Amino acid sequence: MKSLLTLIISLLISIIVKSQTTDGYSISGNILDSVTNKPINFATVILKNEKNVQLKSVLTNKEGFFNLDKLANGTFQLLIINVGSQNKKASVVINNSSKNFGNLFLVTSPTQLKGVTISAERPLIKQEIDRITYDLKADPESKVNSVLEMMRKVPMLSVDGDDNIQLQGNSNYKILINGRPSGMMERNPKDILKSMPASSIERIEVITTPPAKYDGEGLSGIINIITFKKLDNGTNGTINVNHRFPVGGPGMGGSFTLKSGKFGMASNFGGNLNSTPLLNNSNTRFTTGINPTNLFQTGVRDSEGKSGYIGTELSFEIDSLNLISAQINYNASDNESFNAQNSLLSNNNAIIQRYELNNNLTGSGNGIDAAINYQLGFKKDKNQLLTFSYRYYDFTNNQFNNVNIINPIAYNLTDYQQFNSGGSKEQTLQVDYTLPIKKLIIEAGAKAIFRDNNSNFEVQSLNQDGNYIIDALRTNIFDNTQNVYGIYNTYQFNLKQWGIKAGLRAEQTAINANFYGANEQFTSNALNFIPSISINRKFKNNTSINFGASSRIQRPGINQLNPFVDRSNPNFETTGNPDLKPMSGNSVEMSFSSFKKLQLNVGLRGMFFKDIIMPRIVTDEITNITRSSYGNNGTATMVGLNVNANYPFSSKLRASLNLTANYGRVSGEVNGTLIETKGLMKRAFGSLTYKPSKTWQATGSVNYNGRNFTLQGSTNAFVTSSLSINKDFLANKLSISLAANNAFNKYRNVINSINGPSFTQESFNQNYQRNFTTSINYRFGKLKEAIKKNKKGINNSDVSSGAAI
Known part of the structure; x- marks a missing residue:
């Protein structure tokens, strides 16, 4: 290689x-x-x-x-x-x-234009050969909502009650910013997207059949967030200030673009404070077998935190054939939470164990990534390009738990503290070449990723002298390296109403893991061939049919590999699994699009996975501790239907609908027992927008998330709602918006049910759902000449963030 x-x-x-x-x-x-x-x-x-x-x-x-x-x-x-x-x-x-x-x-023009009025509506949805695009600038709710909230409206995307994003019911995907990986999306995407105002985003692309130029990982596909369009000489920007209450907090964000001669710069930034009052939670577990037990835990929790991000892209056009561009992104977050809990373990109404627990958690983290690209053009054809790229990425996450045990009965553990410092460093080298030959575009490239994941975890227990001492059996240093080498070749051919894109990617992965405290080592090597094909057929009246097929893989991320054991709840331990291997899958999809008065997109997709990385949960009958880890548990099949429709009843009233239905079946082995789960997962989002004048607009929406399930359990369904009002001033440069979210439901009760060998378990978490948001958005500046951007760059779309079907 x-x-x-x-x-x-x-x-x-x-x-x-x-x-x-x-x-x-x-x-x-x-x-x-x-x-x-x-x-x-x-x-x-x-x-x-x-x-x-x-x-x-x-x-x-x-x-x-x-x-x-x-x-x-x-x-x-x-x-x-x-x-x-x-x-x-x-x-x-x-x-x-x-x-x-x-x-x-x-010569002066004989007719002077006093102004230009665009009467046609910008289409919300656009179908391309291998992706579907949602135009946030065409949706007025982007002025008041965050990017995470707007994702509920994007075809094939959904957001659950815990703000986890799913692409066609699956959480294995990659999020890119302007077609490139960003540390903001790799360390803590959920919190960043909550604080990122949608007004600073141009559009969101959902790539379900990624071409071979993208890394082979991301079973469901890629979510590409475009923060700015091709802009012109001068300056341009947006500023958004918002406040969410009684939960949430103040936030701000925006974007800024500068083009001066051969130099261009585009930045986006934001941050917010958030807080949540005391909320209730509980755990119930029943075990069977020789000594059946009942565990009841009740508690309260609150939290507060802050997060921020900034990203900048720079470009310098040396001449018409040579372009240098660079990117740098930084993000950071801090959070604190308090959890008080009462725990009672019994057997035939007799107390086996009882204690009260106070857990104070503090966490922090930051990430930075920087890249530089050199793009070379050729005189005979401006679309013939050669690009060299380098990227550096580094992030750390730190967690500290201080756990106090109060009034213990038959419980012999003392107060303890646990520390975990984990992170990842990554360097990437890449070269890409594009050769257009009439109607044929050939792309080829090579890439090398050198990734180092690490974790330093430590547990300290309180001794009889009142001092905390290190527990050597629960302390270790873990290091995991992944070296990925890849080459690819793609061909795109356009002929009249047909468009075809096909390619093949080969990736070799070398993994080496070390446990320094236990003196253990693990190595693995694998070679994967990843084909993909997309076909688009356009018809009259703005209609088209798309077909796509691809193979994908997904390597485990540091959170899934990290062997740190979280014992913040003594009866429930969670840990990663350093022996995980990549999962793989194949997908076939077909979609129909029509962009007339009724904008309609209908898609069918089948996905087939093996070696799925999913939680593996077992209960020890002797210690009465439930342990959750990750494993390559088994196989899964999912067939899905997605429908997105937008219809203007009149120039003042428009409706949109986003429906997703996935039927899934997953089977695997847990603790020697074969388990199979199957069912239908449903999502629905509908909105109605009324615009009585050019400057006033009101939108109401309802979101339904049906039951979601994993190999061993399921999560209950829920409904959310929103009403927003927007007023524009100063020729649409200034917007003031008000929104009421879930005005009729103060709380959302999240119920997770889990079944395993010899036990059943249910967790209840109360989330504050009702909130009111005020937002002020201001656009400024004027641009006159397009910013040059390199057309190729590094896309590390290869690491899993979690797994569910």
């Missing part, structure tokens, strides 16, 4: 050497008003080749001067555009010398 990577890189470097020649010719001139003879600043000058392909564009300075440099010999077309003037065209031939036009005069 390493020799193959070396060969590919050598071939690509030879292409650079052969293709790079520098011609230093230029085209310049001065743009003047034909009546006043005064210079015109900020006029747009566009240079095109003989095939009418745009090569360069610049703005005139305050003296009306423009200069297009570093040009090769050839015949070109010059187009000059200025608001209020007639466009001007000129032909120019470069033959071993530069060209200066001198003064060029623009």
